[in-house]
Amino acid sequence: xxxxxxxxxxxxxxxxxxxxxxxxxxxxxxxxxxxxxxxxxxxxxxxxxxxxxxxxxxxxxxxxxxxxxxxxxxxxxxxxxxxxxxxxxxxxxxxxxxxxxxxxxxxxxxxxxxxxxxxxxxxxxxxxxxxxxxxxxxxxxxxxxxxxxxxxxxxxxxxxxxxxxxxxxxxxxxxxxxxxxxxxxxxxxxxxxxxxxxxxxxxxxxxxxxxxxxxxxxxxxxxxxxxxxxxxx
DNA sequence: GCCCAGGGGGCTC
DNA sequence: GAGCCCCATGGG
Numbered sequence: 001x002x003x004x005x006x007x008x009x010x011x012x013x014x015x016x017x018x019x020x021x022x023x024x025x026x027x028x029x030x031x032x033x034x035x036x037x038x039x040x041x042x043x044x045x046x047x048x049x050x051x052x053x054x055x056x057x058x059x060x061x062x063x064x065x066x067x068x069x070x071x072x073x074x075x076x077x078x079x080x081x082x083x084x085x086x087x088x089x090x091x092x093x094x095x096x097x098x099x100x101x102x103x104x105x106x107x108x109x110x111x112x113x114x115x116x117x118x119x120x121x122x123x124x125x126x127x128x129x130x131x132x133x134x135x136x137x138x139x140x141x142x143x144x145x146x147x148x149x150x151x152x153x154x155x156x157x158x159x160x161x162x163x164x165x166x167x168x169x170x171x172x173x174x175x176x177x178x179x180x181x182x183x184x185x186x187x188x189x190x191x192x193x194x195x196x197x198x199x200x201x202x203x204x205x206x207x208x209x210x211x212x213x214x215x216x217x218x219x220x221x222x223x224x225x226x227x228x229x230x231x232x233x
Numbered sequence: 234g235c236c237c238a239g240g241g242g243g244c245t246c
Numbered sequence: 247g248a249g250c251c252c253c254a255t256g257g258g
Contacts, residue, residue, distance in 0.1 A: 048240040054256060055239090089255040093241085135241045155239050173247085200239055 011184045014227050018165075019191070021225050022198035029197035032145035038070060038111040040146035044138050045097050046088040057087035070111040073102035097133025104131045117147040125151060136174045144196070150187040153196045154178050157203025164219045165226075 033052070034040045039059065046055045061084040062068040067076045082095035108127065109116035116124055121143065128139040136154070143151035154177045163170025168180055185191060205218050 044239095047238090049238065049253090050240090051238045051256075053238095057256095087255070089238090090240090090253050091255085093253055097241085133241065137240060141239085153239085157239070196239090203239080 014167075015181070015184055017226050018222065019195050019198070021222060022202060023194065026198055026201045029194065029201055031193060031197040032141075034145075036111070037113050037146040038105075039068065041101060041105070041142050042068065042073075042098065044141040044145070045094055045101060045133060046085060048090070048094070048133075048138065050089050054087045054089065058085040061085065061087070070102055070105055073098050074106060094133070100132035101134065104128075113147055117143075117149060121149050121151060124149070136178070140178065144189060144192055148189050150182075150189040150192050152178050152181040152185070152192045154181070155196075155200070155203075157206070158196070158199050160206065161199060161203060161219055161222075164217065165223050 032040045032043065034043050042062070043052075043055055043059060046058050059068065062072070062081075065076075065084055067073060067081070067084070073081070078095050078099055081098060082091040085091050085094055085098070088094060104127075105111060105113075116127075124147070125139055125143060128134050128142060129136065134142070140151045140153040143149045144153055154174050158181075159168065159170050159172060159177060162168045162177075163172075168177060172180070181195075185195070202218060202222070
């Protein structure tokens, strides 16, 4: 597998080449689509296994109800929260998760994250992972898009796209996939931000079938334009 | 009706 | 550490 060729420079060049191809095709994605750091965090919870369109409805409901703030989440009854975020699905679970992250923020940083992001990335990440409802993807989304820290976000699209390009195994574990990208890219929050957003942009156009031979898959033209094209190997 | 969407918790082995 | 089920609405 290509990922074995680590630290020889080729891999970094190829990952940057793919980034450039995506950027030229789609342009800047201006992520995260939120007004404040706090709203990024709320969105990161609500978007779990849910399309952003439905998350927007839930966030709009929270805003209209005047509870889209740290104090708002802390003071609002959990059943009321669940009702407001109903459009985002899993509303009972996510209401409990919003309460948990709100409790964490009130004890550790406040909604601005200032005291949190001063600390080493790995420490903050571990603390976030200890919060109910915050798994690795949500933690990295918060670190990157709310905190501006260089923590690469892996999602289903990342594994599907780079798996089909033959760069990583499609079933690579989250932590190994994250380590792979972070070991082979310069640690730039701006780069990680745009890269992940572009991956999602391409991922939305992919067929969701698991058939790697699908000729409609836009990853194929991407491969032909990059050094990972099997025809060039 | 069926499958999937910018996952994570809890449980089992 | 991997595999499975559950959470649940909305869109194609």
